[in-house]
Amino acid sequence: MISEWWKICKSRPNAFVGSLLMLLVFVVAVIGSFYTPYDPIAVSTTERLAAPSLAHLLGTDEWGRDVLSRLLSAATVSVAISGITAIIATAIGAFIGAATAFYGGWFDRIMLVFMDSLLAFPSLILALSVIAIYGSGEYAVIIALSIAYVPSVVRVVRTSGLSLKRREFIDASAIMGNSRFFTLLKHILPNTLAPIIVLGTSLFGWALLAESALSFLGLGVSPPAASWGGMLADSRYYFENAPWLAVAPGLAISISLLGINLFGDALRDYLDPRMKNL
Amino acid sequence: MSIAKYLLIRVLLASMTLFISLAIIFFLIRLIPGDPAQIMLGNIDDPVALERMRAALALDQPVIMQFLNWLHRLVQGDLGVSITQDRSVLSIIIPSFGVTASLVIPAVIIAALIAIPAGSVAAWKQNTKIDVIVMTAATIALSIPSFWLGLLFLLFFGLKLEFLPVVGYVSMFDNFWEGVTYLIMPVSALALTEAGVIVRLMRSSTIDVLRLEYITHAYAKGLTNWTVRTRHALPNAIAPTWTMIGLILGALLGGAVVTETVFTLPGLGRLLVESIFARDYPVIQGCMLIVTLSYVCVNVIVDTTYLLLSPGASYD
Amino acid sequence: AEMEVIDVALTSDIRSTDPGVNRDANTDTVMMHVLEGLVAYREDGSTGPLLADFVDISEDEKTYTFHLRSGVRFHNGDLLKAEHVVWTWKRYLDPATGWGCLASFDGSNGDKIESIEAVGDDAVVFKLNHPQPMFLSQMAVIHCGASGIIHPSSLNADGSWNRPVATGPYMLGKWVRGQYIELDAFADYQSRVEPRDGNTGGKIAYATKIKWLIIRDSAARLAALSKGQVQAMPELPAAEMLQVRRMHNVQIISKPMLVNYGILIQDRDTLLSDVRMRKALAMSIDRTTVASLVTEDVGVANASVIPSSSVFHSDIQKQSDGFHPDRVKRILDEIGYKGQPIKLVTNRRYPAMFNQALLVQAMARQAGINIELEVIEWATQIDRWRSGNYQLMSFGYSARADPYFNYQSILGDRDANKTKLWDKPEAIDLLAESARVSDPDKRQQLFNELHTLMIEDCPIIVLYSLSDVNAVRTSIKGFNSWVFGRARFWGVKRMEEGS
Amino acid sequence: MTNSVLANDTVLAVENLHIDITVAGEKPKPIVNDVSFGIQAGGITALVGESGSGKTMIGRALLRLLPPVARVSAGTMLFKGTNLQLANDAGMRSLRGNHIGMVFQEPMSSLNPALRIGFQMSEALMLHKNMTREEARIHSIEMLKRVQITNPEESFNAYPYQFSGGMRQRIMLASVLAMRPALLIADEPTTALDALIRKEIMELMLEITKDIGTGVLLISHDLGMVAQYAEDVVVLRKGVQIESGKCSDILLSPQHDYTRDLMGALPARRTDMLEKTYTKPLLDIKNLCVDFKRSGSSFWKKSNMVRAVDRASFAVNQGEILAVVGESGSGKTTIGRTIMQLCAKSSGQIFFEGQDLDSMAKGKLASVRGNMQMVFQDPFSSLDPRMTLEATVAEGLRHNKSLTAKEKRAQAQNMLTEVGLPGDFAGRYPHELSGGQRQRVCIARAIVAQPMFIVADEPVSALDVTIQHQVLKLLARLQEKYGFSYLFISHDLGVVEQVADRVVVMYRGKILEVGSRDDIFDRPCHPYTIRLLEATPRLVKQDDTSYRLVDTVATRTNAPEGYVFFNHGSIPGAAITSAESVMVEIAPGHIVCCAAT
Numbered sequence A: 001m002i003s004e005w006w007k008i009c010k011s012r013p014n015a016f017v018g019s020l021l022m023l024l025v026f027v028v029a030v031i032g033s034f035y036t037p038y039d040p041i042a043v044s045t046t047e048r049l050a051a052p053s054l055a056h057l058l059g060t061d062e063w064g065r066d067v068l069s070r071l072l073s074a075a076t077v078s079v080a081i082s083g084i085t086a087i088i089a090t091a092i093g094a095f096i097g098a099a100t101a102f103y104g105g106w107f108d109r110i111m112l113v114f115m116d117s118l119l120a121f122p123s124l125i126l127a128l129s130v131i132a133i134y135g136s137g138e139y140a141v142i143i144a145l146s147i148a149y150v151p152s153v154v155r156v157v158r159t160s161g162l163s164l165k166r167r168e169f170i171d172a173s174a175i176m177g178n179s180r181f182f183t184l185l186k187h188i189l190p191n192t193l194a195p196i197i198v199l200g201t202s203l204f205g206w207a208l209l210a211e212s213a214l215s216f217l218g219l220g221v222s223p224p225a226a227s228w229g230g231m232l233a234d235s236r237y238y239f240e241n242a243p244w245l246a247v248a249p250g251l252a253i254s255i256s257l258l259g260i261n262l263f264g265d266a267l268r269d270y271l272d273p274r275m276k277n278l
Numbered sequence B: 001m002s003i004a005k006y007l008l009i010r011v012l013l014a015s016m017t018l019f020i021s022l023a024i025i026f027f028l029i030r031l032i033p034g035d036p037a038q039i040m041l042g043n044i045d046d047p048v049a050l051e052r053m054r055a056a057l058a059l060d061q062p063v064i065m066q067f068l069n070w071l072h073r074l075v076q077g078d079l080g081v082s083i084t085q086d087r088s089v090l091s092i093i094i095p096s097f098g099v100t101a102s103l104v105i106p107a108v109i110i111a112a113l114i115a116i117p118a119g120s121v122a123a124w125k126q127n128t129k130i131d132v133i134v135m136t137a138a139t140i141a142l143s144i145p146s147f148w149l150g151l152l153f154l155l156f157f158g159l160k161l162e163f164l165p166v167v168g169y170v171s172m173f174d175n176f177w178e179g180v181t182y183l184i185m186p187v188s189a190l191a192l193t194e195a196g197v198i199v200r201l202m203r204s205s206t207i208d209v210l211r212l213e214y215i216t217h218a219y220a221k222g223l224t225n226w227t228v229r230t231r232h233a234l235p236n237a238i239a240p241t242w243t244m245i246g247l248i249l250g251a252l253l254g255g256a257v258v259t260e261t262v263f264t265l266p267g268l269g270r271l272l273v274e275s276i277f278a279r280d281y282p283v284i285q286g287c288m289l290i291v292t293l294s295y296v297c298v299n300v301i302v303d304t305t306y307l308l309l310s311p312g313a314s315y316d
Numbered sequence C: 001a002e003m004e005v006i007d008v009a010l011t012s013d014i015r016s017t018d019p020g021v022n023r024d025a026n027t028d029t030v031m032m033h034v035l036e037g038l039v040a041y042r043e044d045g046s047t048g049p050l051l052a053d054f055v056d057i058s059e060d061e062k063t064y065t066f067h068l069r070s071g072v073r074f075h076n077g078d079l080l081k082a083e084h085v086v087w088t089w090k091r092y093l094d095p096a097t098g099w100g101c102l103a104s105f106d107g108s109n110g111d112k113i114e115s116i117e118a119v120g121d122d123a124v125v126f127k128l129n130h131p132q133p134m135f136l137s138q139m140a141v142i143h144c145g146a147s148g149i150i151h152p153s154s155l156n157a158d159g160s161w162n163r164p165v166a167t168g169p170y171m172l173g174k175w176v177r178g179q180y181i182e183l184d185a186f187a188d189y190q191s192r193v194e195p196r197d198g199n200t201g202g203k204i205a206y207a208t209k210i211k212w213l214i215i216r217d218s219a220a221r222l223a224a225l226s227k228g229q230v231q232a233m234p235e236l237p238a239a240e241m242l243q244v245r246r247m248h249n250v251q252i253i254s255k256p257m258l259v260n261y262g263i264l265i266q267d268r269d270t271l272l273s274d275v276r277m278r279k280a281l282a283m284s285i286d287r288t289t290v291a292s293l294v295t296e297d298v299g300v301a302n303a304s305v306i307p308s309s310s311v312f313h314s315d316i317q318k319q320s321d322g323f324h325p326d327r328v329k330r331i332l333d334e335i336g337y338k339g340q341p342i343k344l345v346t347n348r349r350y351p352a353m354f355n356q357a358l359l360v361q362a363m364a365r366q367a368g369i370n371i372e373l374e375v376i377e378w379a380t381q382i383d384r385w386r387s388g389n390y391q392l393m394s395f396g397y398s399a400r401a402d403p404y405f406n407y408q409s410i411l412g413d414r415d416a417n418k419t420k421l422w423d424k425p426e427a428i429d430l431l432a433e434s435a436r437v438s439d440p441d442k443r444q445q446l447f448n449e450l451h452t453l454m455i456e457d458c459p460i461i462v463l464y465s466l467s468d469v470n471a472v473r474t475s476i477k478g479f480n481s482w483v484f485g486r487a488r489f490w491g492v493k494r495m496e497e498g499s
Numbered sequence D: 001m002t003n004s005v006l007a008n009d010t011v012l013a014v015e016n017l018h019i020d021i022t023v024a025g026e027k028p029k030p031i032v033n034d035v036s037f038g039i040q041a042g043g044i045t046a047l048v049g050e051s052g053s054g055k056t057m058i059g060r061a062l063l064r065l066l067p068p069v070a071r072v073s074a075g076t077m078l079f080k081g082t083n084l085q086l087a088n089d090a091g092m093r094s095l096r097g098n099h100i101g102m103v104f105q106e107p108m109s110s111l112n113p114a115l116r117i118g119f120q121m122s123e124a125l126m127l128h129k130n131m132t133r134e135e136a137r138i139h140s141i142e143m144l145k146r147v148q149i150t151n152p153e154e155s156f157n158a159y160p161y162q163f164s165g166g167m168r169q170r171i172m173l174a175s176v177l178a179m180r181p182a183l184l185i186a187d188e189p190t191t192a193l194d195a196l197i198r199k200e201i202m203e204l205m206l207e208i209t210k211d212i213g214t215g216v217l218l219i220s221h222d223l224g225m226v227a228q229y230a231e232d233v234v235v236l237r238k239g240v241q242i243e244s245g246k247c248s249d250i251l252l253s254p255q256h257d258y259t260r261d262l263m264g265a266l267p268a269r270r271t272d273m274l275e276k277t278y279t280k281p282l283l284d285i286k287n288l289c290v291d292f293k294r295s296g297s298s299f300w301k302k303s304n305m306v307r308a309v310d311r312a313s314f315a316v317n318q319g320e321i322l323a324v325v326g327e328s329g330s331g332k333t334t335i336g337r338t339i340m341q342l343c344a345k346s347s348g349q350i351f352f353e354g355q356d357l358d359s360m361a362k363g364k365l366a367s368v369r370g371n372m373q374m375v376f377q378d379p380f381s382s383l384d385p386r387m388t389l390e391a392t393v394a395e396g397l398r399h400n401k402s403l404t405a406k407e408k409r410a411q412a413q414n415m416l417t418e419v420g421l422p423g424d425f426a427g428r429y430p431h432e433l434s435g436g437q438r439q440r441v442c443i444a445r446a447i448v449a450q451p452m453f454i455v456a457d458e459p460v461s462a463l464d465v466t467i468q469h470q471v472l473k474l475l476a477r478l479q480e481k482y483g484f485s486y487l488f489i490s491h492d493l494g495v496v497e498q499v500a501d502r503v504v505v506m507y508r509g510k511i512l513e514v515g516s517r518d519d520i521f522d523r524p525c526h527p528y529t530i531r532l533l534e535a536t537p538r539l540v541k542q543d544d545t546s547y548r549l550v551d552t553v554a555t556r557t558n559a560p561e562g563y564v565f566f567n568h569g570s571i572p573g574a575a576i577t578s579a580e581s582v583m584v585e586i587a588p589g590h591i592v593c594c595a596a597t
């Protein structure tokens, strides 16, 4: 598996860069969870808005907090939120999608209408409502974004489920006396894995972006914990005086997104049998 | 299935979608803690005034009654009156929707006009320098959050170069050219990110099509590259992109909140967000009506044109 | 040279022009240029006559006779007469109007206007159910539309609100919802002869037009200010001050307001029911630092319920438990506090509330108290405030003209009204007495006693008094900040830039 | 210009052609190795060989339309004296379509689904022949007429999805031949078509090419067809040219070992079969009807019900192989699927071991189901791509509670060995197998639980003769070993002749004739059966070394007294029968579908 991946990376610089960036983001997120140069939430009245220096590699923010430390701990938060959201939304969406495709009929129609209704909701509004109910914070963001993303997953998985359903190994399973639920779990779901994984990676990207956007609108994770979008939003007032405040989180978001997008492309190629021989 | 029956079913399902969305939002916003009357009073603590205000806003009725009343008036074309602003919901929503539409529609059109040719060319020149350049640009465009891009635009074009206005908004219907100058930045910021998505989709669907046998067959007829790519590959490759464009448009018409926030456009997205903050129930409901309606309409239109465009697709 | 138009940045659109009915802070700011009541606040927060020439108060303090100034005209040219006052007030007192301050006058809260009668064309008599020393002050309250007197033609034929036909120095011009509001100078305006004093005297409209541009985004507002597209930006957030201070041709004009920000404490919480815990928390906070950081040095640290700029803010009010993080540790050990998290509710709508919460959290942490922030939406927070459902809440009280109102917001029957924080009977009595007496020295005495009791019980940790901060371009002459914080553009000239 | 081509002109000369495939990071792999042949104007040269031997690659190389990974590494290709490799892109384009036409292997996917037939046909005419739109239209419609498309004017404006596979194949042919090319490359022009249509298309092609003197490169692995139509033949194996020369020399008296193997693998009637006696029917079907709701073929049409199986009755005896033959779409698969309860029947009864499946209790039904298995028509689609072969086969034993997981695996392994997929195959995934290997996995899965009855739906259709031969042998061996009964569905009469005990002939949902193998092949009765047989050229072994091309000529018999043969389209030229059909037994066990006069 890894060797095949390496093959893809060797032939495509994009895949290589993507894998590298994703690795970087994850390493940073892991580091950020147990080590930061300073306490990311400790306020210092004497060092407000200090420019980058040896002591503070990325400078300090308006409360004198070390930007690098905040960036690192925010990475943990962002990656965790996006990752968990992607996993939850994909898992639930995949199951519903496969089930609607497989069972069909009224169940399918009703679920579809329901999912469509959710899709018609702007996802930010959905997020806003959940956050208004639960208060902002990691969990609210995860719940809100998961709900918002489930319908898209359902759609994608349903489409591939529908074509799978027509394939004869599903009939073969019935002939062997398997129950419909067993067939769903054992034959349909695993076969939607490729689109699910690809979708999962893009969901990770979307969630990262949406979490940043939410934080940007002041609805993200609970302060004083940092998040990239929140850091970016807070930096707006100091744009001209302390540009480093905006540059660091902005770059962090863009780099992660770039990484996840490139990685997703590579993954798509990796999972696409047609591309294997190219 | 006949087109009439197909449309009938689509419209039926669409109205169900609409109804469910509206019901969800109606009860959801009332589930959210916060009381429009108290918000208006702010930190003034006056229980009597609060009760009076609640009664005036009919908030003291059971929720289900409020819902039925609202539906009843809705079928008569009455969306109610805003709680926070002293006027009918319709007169608030329509201009906001106009702003969002004049932001989103040009942005999506521009994005499509850039992205479809770019994606096609990248696919034609697969694995060449051109492809790498186009795809890198698209991926980068996709990876820059639109609010960040918006801020950079504001700073650079608005503040440093000073050739575009940064403040406020003039409707294109009031003063066309001035209106356009206010839209240039937000439209380009939005178009750029969306273009990234469309380029990638267009490229991959074009590549898929180019692999097909009938393309080889077209070459075997002696057609030029150009003819094969435009006349044979393009119509087939554009179908999924077309659906995607519809989805993007439908979603954005529901308000490009972030872009509207960054560029301070009084669009539907902002209106919706602010109404939620203010718990202005009638406006929220009205906005959601428009949002869902435009989403559903765009989708029905896209799906139907898709069917008309691609003969042989099935209708179920 | 003088310019005709002053452009002002407004953070959001006004809600309506119906006085005191559907309003918010911005609505008040704009409408105060249009509306005038019988009385109004002076610069120091006391109440003075405005449309009334003078007010006679009967011996029993139950009858108020307002003698109207002569020659005051409505925006439609009609002369102000006593009948207009009576009509206006009857309308306010009609529950159907939905006037926000009705409860202060109809007996709901005890205070009632028994009758209003015109005496000839130029005097109006208000009869009260019992003496109300706060009566005039209540009439001037800004969020009540200052009880502005309006002409009946303000209404449509069916009695619904149309547009304000009032007596202010400016009248409502073009209002494009969501975009801008224009106020036009009222040529026939008759100012009081006294010099400028709050909302009362010296209201001369130098600019023929004030255009309030609605710019929601703060960055855009700043850009507009720096480019001179607007010349004034009231309510400058602290975070933007740094940037404004670096702008050329822009100055910051500020003054502490009659506004207090602080941390509300729910003492029915098990942990916080212990007064030592509350005191420990109070002592862990360095008010001076909080005030200077949150307000960028324009706010004033204040431990008293009475805002620092109030005339009643004496030396006694400056007393507090002080900043003693070293003592905190001891107290915590004493009560056996083991780092149980305490939730501090705050919101992002009001940066000051948010930032003070952030700093309090950081300072308390240093002292060993584990505070967790719970950021919720303002509407939700207001709900929580009303239901008393919180441990700590970062909060701010808007401007109150008299210390009585300041204390009234926190003091009272806590079972009947969950927004109250303090129900010491002794304190309630003291407050009630302060409403009965009108002698300032006597009242000062009462307020001093209240403060001592308050420090003892620690039901709230007042942190500072917020300042009214305005950024105006240097071309704007004569602009003043005010203890009520409502930007006023009468008596203000806009000169040509660079001249 | 094509008129000037003389019969003995060489249209194409290929010499020492080599084609390589380069996969990223690997060494080039030759897929065509030193191939030489020539084509005369008006002549047909065939390329034969097993699947994957490089036939298509050669065809594509001629038009310079190889996939990006493939490349001509050596050799020359001369088209009427022009070296095709030296032609520049523009020159190549002017040759493509105009002088060299190609009909691709996949008829269903060679037409652009988004463009009208007419547009696709006239495009090249307008480009190369400088016709106006109108001229191109007239010319195209004429061509459509020639390939016997009904309603050519209407069809001209129709989209590909509105046509069946056979029609599309004809349209493709028409569109290529409309250009009157000097060279036609026909890549498997008839795979996936049933015998009747296959014959029709080949005759048509022959006729038109003879008319305009086109040289044809016929690519096929159907040796019977090649023997019938081609003059020259080139035998390929794994990209290497084994033999080439006159068709009669090579195919009818094969010299080379490989060619002999190929010929030896041709299906033939087994003479060693024992006469079986049957006691009781295992499966009995009475008046089975199946209807499908079909959405309208075009946007504007209403959906309607299609009767896929119409009052079918037959029985399968213990230990018997009953073959079902008939054109594509005649309802063969549907019958099999209905027996397996995968389709709902509209009416009729199915008895298994004398018991009506409908009236059976649920638990009983499950156990009966365990005794019936199916080998699906499409081996690729019937295997879960995410499961290893071992897991796939072991799943057949899932409901056998007496076995441990380990035993099940062991048994699955055994079964794989049994079907000839030993050792390391157990851990492989379906995509790692060839079509024939996949088909064998399906068989292993079907028989692992040792059912009594198996529906084998076209188990060899996708295979070339050699592999087909292996699979058929396997089926026979398994049957002998375990005593299964088969419902053997196929449209390949050669195969049926080799394996079947009895045969059912179907046409558009109706059973037209049932009889023993000898009844059907030697004494066919219904005119449709006869047509079917006659459309199938067969290479028959004459002696040890030589073969003979046999055109079946059956003697026509009359319908039994008082009846006419039932006709709902199966007998061209005759009136459509409106009366109810009746099955008439004309000899013991030989039943034919008639209608009373």
Ligand SMILES: Nc1ncnc2c1ncn2[C@@H]1O[C@H](COP(=O)(O)OP(=O)(O)OP(=O)(O)O)[C@@H](O)[C@H]1O
Residues within 6 Å of the ligand: A277, D021, D031, D050, D051, D052, D053, D054, D055, D056, D057, D058, D067, D069, D105, D221
């Ligand atoms: N795109 C490709 N990439 C790699 N290998 C390929 C590709 N296309 C074909 N091949 C290989 O080239 C060889 C020749 O293929 P070709 O299609 O010419 O076979 P064929 O003789 O036409 O077979 P069939 O009868 O199945 O059509 C095969 O081994 C095949 O696996």
Ligand SMILES: Nc1ncnc2c1ncn2[C@@H]1O[C@H](COP(=O)(O)OP(=O)(O)OP(=O)(O)O)[C@@H](O)[C@H]1O
Residues within 6 Å of the ligand: D292, D293, D294, D306, D308, D326, D327, D328, D329, D330, D331, D332, D333, D334, D335, D377, D491
């Ligand atoms: N699920 C279905 N829905 C609608 N029509 C169907 C369905 N399955 C089969 N049919 C139709 O029923 C008829 C019989 O189909 P069936 O698959 O049984 O034919 P077949 O004899 O197996 O053909 P082939 O040789 O091509 O496999 C055809 O006309 C087909 O189009």
Ligand SMILES: [Mg+2]
Residues within 6 Å of the ligand: D055, D056, D057, D105, D187, D188
């Ligand atoms: Mg081939």
Ligand SMILES: [Mg+2]
Residues within 6 Å of the ligand: D332, D333, D334, D377, D457
């Ligand atoms: Mg079939």
